[in-house]
Amino acid sequence: MSEILLQIDGKEVKATEGMTVLAAAQSAEIAIPTLCHHEKLEPFGACRICIVEVEVRGWTKLVVSCVYPVEENIIVRTRSEKIDRIRKTILELLLAHAPDSPELQALAGEYGADKDRFEKEASFCIHCGLCVRYCAEVTKKNAIGFVDRGIRKEISFIPEIASKECNDCKECFPLCPTSYLQAAFVLTQALAFPYPQQSYGDC
Amino acid sequence: MDIDRIDQIIDKHHGEASSLIQVLLDIQSEHHWLPKEALDRVGEKLQVPLSRIQHIATFYKAFSLVPKGRHEVHICVGTACHVRGATRILDTVEEATGIKPGETDLDLKYSLETVNCLGCCALGPVLEVDGKVHGKMSPVKTADVLKNYE
Ligand code: SF4
Numbered sequence: 627m628s629e630i631l632l633q634i635d636g637k638e639v640k641a642t643e644g645m646t647v648l649a650a651a652q653s654a655e656i657a658i659p660t661l662c663h664h665e666k667l668e669p670f671g672a673c674r675i676c677i678v679e680v681e682v683r684g685w686t687k688l689v690v691s692c693v694y695p696v697e698e699n700i701i702v703r704t705r706s707e708k709i710d711r712i713r714k715t716i717l718e719l720l721l722a723h724a725p726d727s728p729e730l731q732a733l734a735g736e737y738g739a740d741k742d743r744f745e746k747e748a749s750f751c752i753h754c755g756l757c758v759r760y761c762a763e764v765t766k767k768n769a770i771g772f773v774d775r776g777i778r779k780e781i782s783f784i785p786e787i788a789s790k791e792c793n794d795c796k797e798c799f800p801l802c803p804t805s806y807l808q809a810a811f812v813l814t815q816a817l818a819f820p821y822p823q824q825s826y827g828d829c
Numbered sequence: 830m831d832i833d834r835i836d837q838i839i840d841k842h843h844g845e846a847s848s849l850i851q852v853l854l855d856i857q858s859e860h861h862w863l864p865k866e867a868l869d870r871v872g873e874k875l876q877v878p879l880s881r882i883q884h885i886a887t888f889y890k891a892f893s894l895v896p897k898g899r900h901e902v903h904i905c906v907g908t909a910c911h912v913r914g915a916t917r918i919l920d921t922v923e924e925a926t927g928i929k930p931g932e933t934d935l936d937l938k939y940s941l942e943t944v945n946c947l948g949c950c951a952l953g954p955v956l957e958v959d960g961k962v963h964g965k966m967s968p969v970k971t972a973d974v975l976k977n978y979e
Pocket residue numbers: 750751752753754755756757758781801802803804806807
């Protein structure tokens with residue numbers, strides 16, 4: 627595979643064809659914030675927090691680094707006034723859904739995002755798709771998926787599969803940037819399939 | 830529901846996962862909804878996870894996961910129809926059928942939906958029943974049209 631040279635934040639970075647700008651930056655130890663990215667999963671580009679500026683032959687554009695493939699001689703800027711402003715707004719919008727997410731709060735501190743800027747709409751899930759994609763791509767159980775679309779989009783467990791698989795797996799739980807996934811699981815469990823016997827022991 | 834019939838539909842599309850939406854559309858048009866057993870069968874035969882089928886079936890408005898009536902009534906409430914009195918047509922239909930947009934009556938006779946433009950504004954206000962367009966509607970004509978459906 628051919629080697630590609632690019633510049634990220636003033637640093638010369640070597641990458642290979644097909645790599646994303648995010649991967650190239652990470653290989654050079656340049657940090658770009660991400661919420662929906664996971665190294666084991668296909669790029670998804672849902673949260674947009676990893677947005678960066680890319681200069682191609684004198685033209686600057688905004689791209690989402692976790693899905694944008696590297697190109698020869700491009701100049702990438704991972705922080706600028708504009709980018710910080712965009713990330714701040716994205717965070718403020720996400721915080722309207724999940725105001726208590728520690729991950730969002732940490733980023734909010736860095737970018738000066740105000741969690742009360744937008745009226746709260748506590749759906750808790752920020753649609754990063756980590757749980758859905760992890761279950762489909764890594765564990766291959768497909769116990770959880772998205773339903774509906776737009777403002778009504780939400781995650782939904784498939785009870786028949788979840789009742790068999792989830793108790794012994796739960797690998798997606800720590801991936802969720804909010805606590806919604808776990809809550810949704812407990813709710814599904816309460817409504818759609820019985821609680822496992824052994825768990826009663828602890829109370 | 831007839832599982833063999835579902836199998837036939839799947840076979841018609843050569844059981845290919847890429848035909849998923851076509852298969853679902855065929856089932857929808859025959860049954861007026863997508864029963865759970867049908868979705869299970871489709872998933873099994875096309876080798877597509879149920880989570881994915883569920884995503885698609887809830888994404889497109891053409892699909893329904895609850896039973897729909899034998900006759901699908903669409904009332905245009907786009908701008909042109911609206912100014913020409915779509916609200917009165919809607920009121921007439923609601924009164925005649927006893928259902929509101931998004932609902933289906935208990936006898937599974939009608940399902941009612943509003944749409945935002947059917948693309949024939951000159952015929953407004955427009956009422957569509959099972960794909961057939963009835964233009965230049967008045968409340969009286971609307972009631973007459975509905976009488977033709979069993
Ligand atoms: S439940 Fe959590 S992990 Fe799953 S999509 Fe929503 S925010 Fe992401």
